Amino acid sequence: MDTTARREHWLRAIAAAADPAALAAIDTRLFGPKGEVPEFVRSVTALPKDERPAFGKAANAVKVEVEQALAARREQFAAAALAQELAGSAFDPTEPGPRAARGTLHPITIVQNELVDLFTSMGFRWEDGPEVESEYFNFDALNIPGDHPARESQDTFWCKAQPGLGRNLLRTHTSPVQVRTMQRLTRQGFHAPLKVVVPGRCFRSETVDKTHEHTFYQMEGLVVDRDVSTANLIHTMKTCLRVILERDVQVRLRPGFFPFVEPGFELDVNCPFCSGRGCSVCKQSGWIEILPCGMVHPNVLRQGGIDPEAYTGFAFGMGLQRVVMLRYGIDDIRQFMGGDLRFLRQFPEVAR
Amino acid sequence: MKLSLRWLSRHVDLTGLEPKQILADLTMSTAEIEGLERFGDGLECLVVGHVRQCERHPDADKLSVCQVDLGAAGGVVQIVCGAANVAAGQRTVVIRPGDTLPAQGGKGALKIKASKIRGVESNGMICSEAELGLAEAAPGILVLPADAPIGARFVDVLHVQDWVFEIDNKSINHRPDLWGHYGFARELAAIYGRELKPPVVPVPFPVEGRSVAVEIRDRDACPRYCGLVIDGVVAGPSPHELRWQLAAVGQRAINLPVDLTNYVMLDLGQPMHAFDARHVGTGPIRVRRARDGESITTLDGHKRKLTAQDLLICSGDKPEALAGIMGGEGTMVEAATTTLFLESANFHAATIRRTSMRLGLRTDASARFEKAQDPANAELAVHLFVDLLRRYCPSAKPLGPLVDPAGFRYEPKRIVLRRARLHQKLGLALEDPRVLGILESLEFGVTVTAAGFEVAVPSFRATKDIAIEDDLVEEVGRMFRYDNIPEVPLRGVIEPPVRNEELFLQRRLLEVACTDLGCSEVYNYSFVPDAVVDACGAAAHAYVLVENPTAPEQSRIRRHVLPSLLASAVPNLRQHAEVRLCERGKGYHPEMADEHQLPHEVHELAFVWTRRDGAHPFGELREAIAALLARLGYPAELQRVWHGKDQPWVHPHRAVAIDRDGSPVGFVAHLHPAIARTMALPATTAIACLDVRALLANGRKIARYQPVPTFPPLPVDVALLVDEAVSVAQVAEFLRTVGKKLVRDVQLFEVYRGERLPAGKKSLNFTVTLGADDRTLTDQDEGKYLGKVREQAASIGGELRG
Structure with missing residues (x-):
């Protein structure tokens, strides 16, 4: 056969290959050991010298062409196979796989952690204190002596007398940790500044309903340094609320009375439910009371072993439930202590 | 406390100020105003009617048919009226058909229609004070002064409508001066820069005449006591303006002298008591401490047992009033009273507060005295009272001098x-x-x-x-x-805050438990209900007890977190096939006390894993806890069998201690089957508890780098037949020891129990990974290892299979 005939013969064979296996067989036949194509190219040696260059050139061109045809055909098969693989068996991407772990942190924990992150980033230390507390730390040390009316307004759960134990109670606020922390840090002399946050569980004897709980969460904050002012308090509180409520809050600071601060304030935020127009949540006032705070009373600093002439400070006690309710739109405070997974699983985040 | 705008305006000119503005400004500068309401709202539709004629209803004895002239407001109309006091010639308040009386107390709004009453046409209604919401009850229709212009709007003729502010009492606990209108007027004068009028115009009292001597036996408890005898008093009903003014701030009207004592209290914050002078007799009035066991019946009819802490007002030695709280029964001014003994005193705040608290008797007077009132007001109040009394009852006059034995001199x-x-x-x-x-x-x-x-x-x-x-x-x-005040950021040195490692560890434990292990964090009350304590078999333990629990069966403070966590698993398991709960919390042990005489506190992280399908999550929980601790850098051993000391919910034979460097920091266990039954939880429930402080005690372990092996590992499968009593941990330890340095890892992949094995035996199937740092191991090494295992298996009573 001449060059043209062979070329056509081979190309036809390649085109006729029905599947990758047939193509592989043709590949072996043409290019394998004793393959037809190299044999053909080698047949140049049998030709007269003057014909060799022309034949050699033509034969090589055929070889290249056949190789390309093989490769192209292989590509075709591969493409068809891939197309088939992709079209493949039926697949439903909406079919669920095995469940990822469905654990959740309590929503108060989530918010508390975010607040702790925020305050620690501003140099506050994170501390804790006992829930069964002494009368001294809960009241006396906080400038609330025995006859002070503020004692009843706190609806204290008192503990029964027990041998070896003092006059104890379930703490009515996280504020006792103010003096505890100050005393601990001043034992070897005080080094300003003191910045601390204390989130935790508190108790007041109330009848539980949609808006009242006898077990609640507060986050106490205390800053003591030279030259701490009301202006610093306002800035710190605004920053905190902006971060935690994730909006540009409006706040107002008005007088509030707490024996352990002087002056004392109530800090309100504009109601997110009605944007300040007035609704049932904010009792038509447009404001929600969120943060009692104030400048630490000199008597409290003294109890902590700090000279109120040299240092001033501010303190706040944020109601965590209130913040969590505002953030997630929860309208029933009982859910927090209810232990119902149908509630708890609605908040799958961790602290930002 | 309620504040009337009209009342405040008597002390300070508030013209041009909207009530809402006043509310906002008081809130921002003085005290929280909780509400603002309109007293007499909806009364604008009422008009003055002149009763021209009044005749008996032809068909009903108690009804009258009246021809009422409404002037420009409707001409003469016929109205059937049921009041006994209606009469021709009266000026009355009339509501016309189509208008609506506002809702009052429990009653809804009433729309008036023209109708026939027993066959007689009636075009409207003549109203009583009760129907207008100006009094709780009324004996008949309201009769207006004879000069009230016919047809005029009622609200234009008499001062009835008012704005009322509701103060949050808690926000004025520290401000004795704000327990009356005058104090708030002073604040408003300061806020708006307006003039404050003097509180009273002094009234001259006779220098001589009838008086009752006053003996103050305890000056600390009673710094001041002013007494005055007033004669010529007519104790009838107060005039409209006084009654309505009191009604606006929620004070019920009684009779003129009593209403005036209330008025003065609501104005100056100074409580007073008006005795019928017959009761006090010639006195002397003695202010003394009660004797232990003495008693007094207060005017609410309750007999009160007293102690030496309580303060009494006596006539001679006979108790007449519980000082600063409530008068004695029968001392009150009644219709027949003509002579008063007026008391205006100052009492020691804590004394009043203690008695009031102990007796559970809180009154308007005690609320004010316990805030520490100004003794100066005791005298001012008498002047104000007499001034007002003479205005409404010209016949009244002081009979003698003001008796004020203590007096009050104030050096600022x-x-x-x-x-x-x-x-x-x-x-x-x-x-x-x-x-x-x-x-x-x-x-x-x-x-x-x-x-x-x-x-x-x-x-x-x-x-x-x-x-x-x-x-x-x-x-x-x-x-x-x-x-x-413009906000200013805090300034200072930049230094990382000191870390409370325990709090951070607790937080990370929870985060990993919830995110990696699929636990849901639950909060339970610190009060553990008796039913749960009983069900958990822990009733004999010592608890911190609350004196005043919300319910008697919830007086215990929990020692451990697990009982309440088990209880919260129960309802959740009804909703979900699998429940994984965790809770961090504090437990209290009263048998141990700290340096502040507080009960010993434990900080726990507890787990309850349970499933409805009967599968046992114990193993999974144990692995999960091991992984959790490793994740945080606190790796622990969970190998040692533990018997649940002091924790009755732990299965005594199915628990492992969580050990760190040999000391226990918690446990993982099967729930005790008896407790599972009483709690109605599956017997397959798994529980765990970590003591966070103990965990922290041995410090964090930072991972040490090991070179990555250069030579390939050689996995060898080993099946050992052992007695049921032999633990996996024992066998694994054996396999490790036998291979000495060559053993890199021992992993159990199967426990086989079956008919093909002798009774009481199990087959533990391990993959032991061998390896060396300096060469590739061969079949020979495997053979040698298995040989040793075969030889020494007897040491654990085992036998190499296959």
């Missing part, structure tokens, strides 16, 4: 307010004139000095409220308004 308390301290605490350099203006508007006496201000505190702020320099900072700040 002086406080230095340093300018630097003021500026520093507010964070703002307020100019002197501003400071001066504010303090003077609040009636402080002020002298400006080089260092700041020398401030004289008026008596009405000196009893309790203003005691130190910082209190004055508050006065200036609140009147300047805190909102006007």
Whole structure:
């Protein structure tokens, strides 16, 4: 056969290959050991010298062409196979796989952690204190002596007398940790500044309903340094609320009375439910009371072993439930202590 | 407490100010105003009608048919009226058909229609004070003064409508001066820069005449007692304006003298008591402590047992009133009273408070006295009372001098307010004139000095409220308004805060437990219900007990977290096939006390894993806890069998301790089957508890780098037949020891129990990974290892299979 005939013969064979296996067989036949194509190219040696260059050139061109045809055909098969693989068996991407772990942190924990992150980033230390507390730390040390009316307004759960134990109670606020922390840090002399946050569980004897709980969460904050002012308090509180409520809050600071601060304030935020127009949540006032705070009373600093002439400070006690309710739109405070997974699983985040 | 705008306006001119504005300004400078309502709202539709004729209804004895002239408001109309006191010639208040009477108390709004009453046409209604919401009850229709213009709107003829502010009492607990209108008027005068009128016009009292001597036996408990005898009193109903003024602020009208004592109290904050003078007799009035066991029946009819802490007002030795709280039964002024003995005293706040608390008897008077009232007011109140009484009852007159044995001389308390301290605490350099203006508007006496201000505190702020320099900072700040202080960030050194490792560890444990292990964090009350304690078999343990629990069966404070966590698994398991709960919490052990005599506190992280399908999550929980601790850098061994000391919910034979360097930090266990039954939980429930403080005690372990093996590992499968009593941990330890340095890892992949094995035996199938640092191991090494295992298996009573 001449060059043209062979070329056509081979190309036809390649085109006729029905599947990758047939193509592989043709590949072996043409290019394998004793393959037809190299044999053909080698047949140049049998030709007269003057014909060799022309034949050699033509034969090589055929070889290249056949190789390309093989490769192209292989590509075709591969493409068809891939197309088939992709079209493949039926697949439903909406079919669920095995469940990822469905654990959740309590929503108060989530918010508390975010607040702790925020305050620690501003140099506050994170501390804790006992829930069964002494009368001294809960009241006396906080400038609330025995006859002070503020004692009843706190609806204290008192503990029964027990041998070896003092006059104890379930703490009515996280504020006792103010003096505890100050005393601990001043034992070897005080080094300003003191910045601390204390989130935790508190108790007041109330009848539980949609808006009242006898077990609640507060986050106490205390800053003591030279030259701490009301202006610093306002800035710190605004920053905190902006971060935690994730909006540009409006706040107002008005007088509030707490024996352990002087002056004392109530800090309100504009109601997110009605944007300040007035609704049932904010009792038509447009404001929600969120943060009692104030400048630490000199008597409290003294109890902590700090000279109120040299240092001033501010303190706040944020109601965590209130913040969590505002953030997630929860309208029933009982859910927090209810232990119902149908509630708890609605908040799958961790602290930002 | 309620405040009337009309009342406030008597003391300070408030024209041009919207009630809403006043509310906002008081809230921002003085005290929280919780609400604002319109007293007499909806009465605008009522008109003055002149009863021209009044005849008996032809068909009903108790009804009258009246021809009422409404003038321009409707001409003469016929109205059937049921009131006994209706009569021709009266000016009355009429509501016309189509108009609506506003809702009152329990009653809804009433729309008036023209109708026939027993066959007689009636076009409207003649109203009583009760129907108008101006009194709780009324004997008949309201009769207006004879000069009331016919057809005019009722609300234009008489001062009835008012704005009423509701104060949050808690926000004025520290301000005795704010327990009456005058104190708030003073605040408003300061806020708006308007003039405050004097509280009273002094009334001259006779120098001689009838009086009752007063003996104060305890000056600490009763710093001042003023008494006055007044004759010529007509104790009838008070006039409209007084009754309605009291009604607007929620005070029920009784009779003129009593209403006036209430008025004075609501005006000045000074409680008074008007005795019928016959009761007091010739006295003397004696203010003394009660004797232990003595008793008094108060005017609410309750007999009260007293102690030596309580203070009594006596006539001679006979108790007539519980001082500062409530009068004695029968001492009250009645219709027949003509002569009064008026008491206006000042009592020691804590004394009143203690008695009031102990007896559970809180009155308007005790609420005020326990805030520490100004003794100056005791005298002012008498003047105000007499002035008002004579206005409404011209026949009344004091019979003798005001008896005031203690008197009151006030030397103003002086406080230095340093300018630097003021500026520093507010964070703002307020100019002197501003400071001066504010303090003077609040009636402080002020002298400006080089260092700041020398401030004289008026008596009405000196009893309790203003005691130190910082209190004055508050006065200036609140009147300047805190909102006007520009915010300033904190400044200082930049240093990382000291870390409380326990809190951070607890937080990370929870985060990993919830995110990696699929636990849901639950909060339970610190009170553990008796039913749960009983079900958990823990009733014999010592608990911190609450004296005043919300329910008697919830007086215990929990020792451990697990019982309440188990209880919260129960309802959840009804909703979900699988429940994984965790809770961090504190437990209290009263049998141990700390240096502050507080009960010993434990910090726990507890787990309850349970499933409805009967599968046992114990193994999974154990692995999960091991992984959790490793994740946080606190790797622990969970191998040692533990028997659940002091924790009855732990299965005594199915628990492992969580050990760190040999000391226990918690446990993982099967729930005790008996507890599972009483709690109605599956017997396959798994529980765990970590003591966070103990976990922290042995410190964090930072991972040590091991070179990555250069030579390939050689996995060898080993099946050992052992007695059921032999633990996986024992066998694994054996396999490790036998291979010495070559053993890199021992992993159980199967426990086989079956018919093909002898009874009481199990086959533990391990993959032991061998490896060496200096060569590739061969079949020979495997053979040698298995040989040793075969030889030494007897040491654990085992036998190499296959």
